[in-house]
Amino acid sequence: MRSSKWMGLLAALGFAVGTAVSAGAQTVKDFPNRPVKLVVPFSPGGSVDLTARSIESKLAELLKVPVLVENKPGAAAVLGTQAVVTAPPDGYTLLVGSTSMSIRPHLKPPPPYDPAKDLLPITLAAKVPHVLLVPPSLNVKSVADLSNLYKTKKTPIMYGDVGQGSLHYLAGDLFKAGSGIDITHVSYKGTSNVVADLLGGHVQLGSVELSVAGPYMASGQLVAIGLSVPTRHPEWPNLPTIAEQGVADYDISSWFGFFAPARTPPEIIDLLNREMVKALSDPGVKATYAKAGLTPVGTSVAEFRKQLEKEHVKWGAAVKISNPQ
Known part of the structure; x- marks a missing residue:
């Protein structure tokens, strides 16, 4: 009696395991449906x-x-x-x-x-490489221009990013460390929000992917002060890198x-x-x-x-x- 109960339990367990394995295999076989x-x-x-x-x-x-x-x-x-x-x-x-x-x-x-x-x-x-962008109203076209502005006004540059832990945030801190230009972080939910406030002049600087920045650079709505990788981009050969402007080893992509x-x-x-x-x-x-x-x-x-x-x-x-x- 006890033996038949165990046999029944084992059979049920074997059926359940077999069904689960079969279902799993079927799920993989049918993916995606x-x-x-x-x-x-x-x-x-x-x-x-x-x-x-x-x-x-x-x-x-x-x-x-x-x-x-x-x-x-x-x-x-x-x-x-x-x-x-x-x-x-x-x-x-x-x-x-x-x-x-x-x-x-x-x-x-x-x-x-x-x-x-x-x-x-x-x-x-x-x-994709990043570029450092500023609004045209800032009248800045290079790292040297931005440095002169900072030294004249003696107030941190308002820097837009997409939150602590993002590459954009880290790009700002590494630029600050390499250039000596102090920044104040202003965090947003996404790059598009940073770009919107750069366009509106609510922030003065942002590290933005070239894929997003390109149209604004081409139209003159925003100004790139430098490319954030070691070598110039073939589509933007006249845009100097941040590194060649004196911020050694600056490499953000x-x-x-x-x-x-x-x-x-x-x-x-x-x-x-x-x-x-x-x-x-x-x-x-x-x-x-x-x-x-x-x-x-x-x-x-x-x-x-x-x-x-x-x-x-x-x-x-x-x-x-x-x-x-």
Whole structure:
């Protein structure tokens, strides 16, 4: 009697486990069969948003399901990132991450998640250099001009960023350390908000991705005082770098990539990587990225993971120099 009960329990347990395994395999086999969401942890209009929206249509075509972009800004990308970290690990909720993910873990308090443990890299999508922008009303066209203005007025420059822990915030502190120009941080939910207040003259300086800044520079609505990477950009050959203007080793560029929640099945990660790399190599997507000032990449999962390890070390050292409070 007791033996038959145990046999019944074991049979039921075996059936349950088998069903769960079968359901899991079926889920992977059928993926995707409903819309895939790309969470952008910043407001619309910035480079992270452009990275997602430029690939959205082609990726939907390749996956054969709708791909939706959802903006979830706040707390220097923590809110949107946390939403993906806590999402079901089924491949249907993905993060469009950026350089801030390599910076936040080095700050105090750290974010409520560990990007290296709580997220899985899919592919590095794009890179873009930053420029330092000022409003035309400031009558400043170079680092030397800005330095002279600061020395004359003897008040800190109002600097717009997207929150402590963001690359934009760190870019300001590194510029301050290298130039001797004091700044006061004014934080916003996204790059588009920084640009709006630069246009309105409410802040005097901001580090903005070239992909966002380009149209404003071309129209003369905003003035770039320098490119934030070591070498000049082929599309803007007359724009000097910040480093060549005396701020040694100033190097600020953003990367953007796609991530899934930890424990997402490797088969789903591989499928997403394969289709995203195809999308990034599509001539139409490449042209859209180029027009926006973004350089498309498209790496393997392993290559992206290695890049993230290097970025973690690089920005950890930069945080020690900046020492943001």
